[in-house]
Amino acid sequence: MLHVPTGLIESILAEDAPCGDLTTRSLGLCGQEARISFTARMPQIVACSEVAAALFRHVGARVCFSAPAGQWAGEGESILRVEGPAEALFLAWKQAQTLMEWAGGIASDAHAIVQAARSVRSDVAVACTRKAPPGMRGLAMRSIMAGGAVMHRTDLSETVLVFPEHRAFLPAGGHAAVARLKQILPERKIVVEVTSIDEAMSFLKDKPDILQLEKFPLQAVSELKGMLDDLELPEQVPLLAVSGAVGPDNAADYVRAGASILVTSHPYFAKPRDIQVRIDPISSI
Numbered sequence: 267m268l269h270v271p272t273g274l275i276e277s278i279l280a281e282d283a284p285c286g287d288l289t290t291r292s293l294g295l296c297g298q299e300a301r302i303s304f305t306a307r308m309p310q311i312v313a314c315s316e317v318a319a320a321l322f323r324h325v326g327a328r329v330c331f332s333a334p335a336g337q338w339a340g341e342g343e344s345i346l347r348v349e350g351p352a353e354a355l356f357l358a359w360k361q362a363q364t365l366m367e368w369a370g371g372i373a374s375d376a377h378a379i380v381q382a383a384r385s386v387r388s389d390v391a392v393a394c395t396r397k398a399p400p401g402m403r404g405l406a407m408r409s410i411m412a413g414g415a416v417m418h419r420t421d422l423s424e425t426v427l428v429f430p431e432h433r434a435f436l437p438a439g440g441h442a443a444v445a446r447l448k449q450i451l452p453e454r455k456i457v458v459e460v461t462s463i464d465e466a467m468s469f470l471k472d473k474p475d476i477l478q479l480e481k482f483p484l485q486a487v488s489e490l491k492g493m494l495d496d497l498e499l500p501e502q503v504p505l506l507a508v509s510g511a512v513g514p515d516n517a518a519d520y521v522r523a524g525a526s527i528l529v530t531s532h533p534y535f536a537k538p539r540d541i542q543v544r545i546d547p548i549s550s551i
Contacts, residue, residue: 376413491524
């Protein structure tokens with residue numbers, strides 16, 4: 267289970283209840299014991315359940331059951347059950363529900379892409395981009411990992427991806443820069459994004475680790491893979507990463523065409539998965 271920083275929990279509470287829960291307090295419900303349950307209304311991959319559980323613990327409630335992130339939950343199956351003071355449960359209720367519904371959509375969509383891709387090749391990587399909303403990347407990363415995908419680039423500080431926009435500032439189309447990057451960053455994979463077959467072939471002599479094919483049609487991916495397979499030194503051929511408009515419907519086709527890595531933003535736009543919530547006084551259960 268991934269560690270949940272206390273600062274993350276406090277920021278969630280500060281956003282939604284900076285001065286506590288006015289309604290619950292004004293109704294005089296404080297001090298009563300209660301139970302809250304979260305149940306899948308629709309099939310989904312569980313995600314961020316550990317964050318929701320930490321949220322309830324932080325406000326003084328007891329977590330009775332928490333389905334692990336990455337687990338498949340069928341309709342009607344329990345995801346989270348918590349007991350404790352009513353004011354604690356009402357305080358964390360909506361933020362926990364909204365978070366798990368949003369995260370479940372991302373995780374379920376990522377899972378669908380992974381399943382489609384690996385129906386063709388079991389070693390294909392589905393890598394999600396950095397296009398999560400600003401401030402939400404940590405939670406988005408938890409969600410795509412729950413779905414079986416990985417991060418394409420966790421951040422700009424640790425990964426090297428040379429875009430055509432970078433190369434516009436460099437002499438000779440940036441070819442010499444690839445060799446220099448391999449020299450000064452020997453522990454990093456050097457990725458070069460290209461937009462055509464000719465451009466991809468022109469970078470082979472520079473030996474990038476990965477060629478990222480931006481918005482390549484399926485036929486172009488297949489054609490390039492065939493050309494690379496015909497080279498005399500296949501061990502020097504870079505991996506092919508396909509990016510742009512990769513989703514559950516075409517993931518398998520791109521793998522058949524020759525992609526080893528599928529780069530996608532698709533899960534970040536997934537529809538949230540509905541979760542049913544029930545809150546009851548302990549005395550009536």
